[in-house]
Amino acid sequence: MKKILKVLISRIAIICLLFGVQIAALILLTLKISRTYVFFYSFLEIFSICVVLYITSSHTNPSHKLTWVVLILIFPLFGGILYFMLSVSRATKGFRKRINVSKAETINLLEQDEAIIGRIRRLDTGIAAQCNYISNMGFPVYKNTQTRYFDSGEEFFVSLIENIKKAKKFIFIEFFIINKGIMWNTVLSVLEQKVKEGVDVRIIYDDAGCLNRLPHKYYEKLRSKGIKCCVFNPFSPIPEIRLNHRDHRKIIVIDGYIAYTGGINLSDEYINVKEKYGHWKDAAVLVKGEAVWSLTAMFLQLWSFISGQENGCGRKNNQEDYNKFRTFKSDFCDSDADEFVQPFSDSPVDDEAVGENIYLNMILRAKKYVYIFTPYLVVDHTMIKALRLAAKSGVDVRIVTPHIPDKWYVFLVTQSYYPVLLEAGVRIYEYTPGFLHSKAFLCDDELAVVGTINLDFRSLYFHFECGIFLYKTSSINEIREDFLKTFPICQVVTLEDCKKVNLPRRILQAFLRLFAPLM
Structure with missing residues (x-):
């Protein structure tokens, strides 16, 4: 009873209730006025038709267009109004402007060494083009960088604690989810000690991700413990599109020499201390060397953006000298090894789906194989077409998804994509020990991406994300070993399995697919 009461009076329950009340009030008010005034009814229908025309002529993703068009046609009276409340907002313009201002503060500090691009071009012109694309998005490719891949949260956690204990200057932490428990309490105790030693400790956490996990x-x-902290995009019951833009990134930077990113959040299920959906499989990568600077800059960009709004930072933004957090090339040993590391970030406000484009380029340039870890498979026609084309061209395309889902409705949509991929020769595996949360691409023993980006619409279009593009690094062998030892413990999905799905489940999947671009 206490647990139920706690849920009912929680912040997330209250916000959802207020949100629902506003939407219900809008619908009821619209219906009441339209029944009383015929001209208002006609106006709303004409307005909805105009909104549909506006949507179809826009440059957004076709799947996203289809979802809104269907909703507006089903609910013509208030569908158009909901679209402008939830998909078009003046706040988005201000949000976009502030993000761009904070990004401009570091853009001149992220310059590409053209000699590195030239070296990659001599090895492979196709990969050089990929690196050049990411570089043009503001994220250079580096040498003189070591990487290590972690195939579990447990390994990541041991390494993380070991390295933050060694911090001398600063620790930057940015996470979607922080949850009280053994993992976070252990990290926090070390951070408190580091603050006492004079280390600059800063934390960014996403308000929606921590809504039912951390106190308001x-x-x-x-x-109060001396840790500087900002909250990204505080959640509110007022419906507007900016609430869709979540900080899904996971970044830790230590002294500018070491950084981590990947799928692992600071919560006990990620290290299997607490079991939620069977065994929790995840992945992360450690970066040590020149490439850490890009991850440092990513953090500082967002810190500048949030601190300028006084959202949980306690001060307005005073632009810092970012060079004091930078380690320069002279601080690292120059290496002749052809190992290239390129951290990148993806923002929903720049109209450039960087993560999706990187994934597509990897799929379409693959000659031997593409292996994919993703917790969700909710993708558009372009991604489906690329995966099918690669498989039909003789490329060994394998996708690993969870067998035990964390969200039943997303899992149903994920499974609804299986038949069209299997028919083309894509091989699909479900991780039977539990829930797979890793986000990793591996291609032809030489290219990989490890990061925070799921194969779903929210990650590809709505969230702030990040990843590490790897070319010829030693960690690629570690990623390959992880895939090869994971396949045998998975359930292989076949077309026959898909044909056995009963009719009610198929109808539910078809219905949920309408809302796939919102997932």
Whole structure:
């Protein structure tokens, strides 16, 4: 009873209730006025038709267009109004402007060494083009960088604690989810000690990701301990599109020499201390060397953006000298090895789906194989076509998804994509020990991406994400070993399995597919 009461009076329950009340009030008010005034009814229908025409002529993803067009046609009276409340917002313009201002503060500090691109071009012109694309998005490719791949949260956690204990100057932490428990409490105790030693400790956490995990205004508690803290995009019951833009990134930077990113959040299920959906499989990568600077800059960009709004930072933004957090080329040993590392970020406000484009380029340039870890498979026609084309061209395309889902409705949509991929020769595996949360691409023993980007619409279009593009690094062998030892413990999905799905389940999948671009 206490647990039920706690849920009912939680912040997330109250926000959802207020959100629902507003939407219900809008619908009821619209219906009441339209029944009383015929001209208003006609106006709303004409307005919805105009909105449909506006949507179809826009440059957004076709799948996203289809979802809104269907919703507006089903609910012509209030569908158009909902679209402008939830998909078009003046706040988005301001949001976009502030993000671009904070990005401009570091853009001149992220310059590409053209000699590195030239070296890659001599090895492979196709991969050089990929690196050049990412570089043009503001993220250079580096040499003189070591990487290590972690195939579990447990390994990552041991390494993380070991390295933050060694911090001398600063620790930057940015996460979608922070949850009280053994993992976070252990990290926090080390951070408290580091603050006492004079280390600059800063934390960014996403308000939606931590909504039912951390107390309201938890940042005040962290600040009282000497930890600087900002909350990204505070959640509110007022419906607007900016609430869709979540900080899904996971970044830790230590002294500018070491950084981590990947799928692992700071919560006990990620290290299998607490079991939620069977065994939790995840992945992360450690970066040590010149490439750490890009991850440092990513953090500072967002820190500048949030601190300028006084959202849980306790101050307005005063632009810092970012060079004091930078390690320069002279700080690292120059290496002749052809190992290239390129951290990148993806933003929903720049109209450039960087993560999706990197994934597509890897799929379409593959000659031997493409192996994929993803917790969700909710993709558009372009991604489906690329995967099918690669498989039909003789490329060994394998996708590993969870067998035990964390969200049943997303899992149903994920499974609804299986038949069209299997028919083309794509091989699909479900991770039977539990829930797979890893996000990794591996191609032809020489290219890989490890990061935070799922194969779903929210990651590809709505969230702030990040990843590490790897070319010829030693960690690629570690990633390959992880795939090869994972396949045998998975359930192989066949077309026959898909044909056995009963009719009610197929109808539900078809219905949920309408809302796939919102997942």
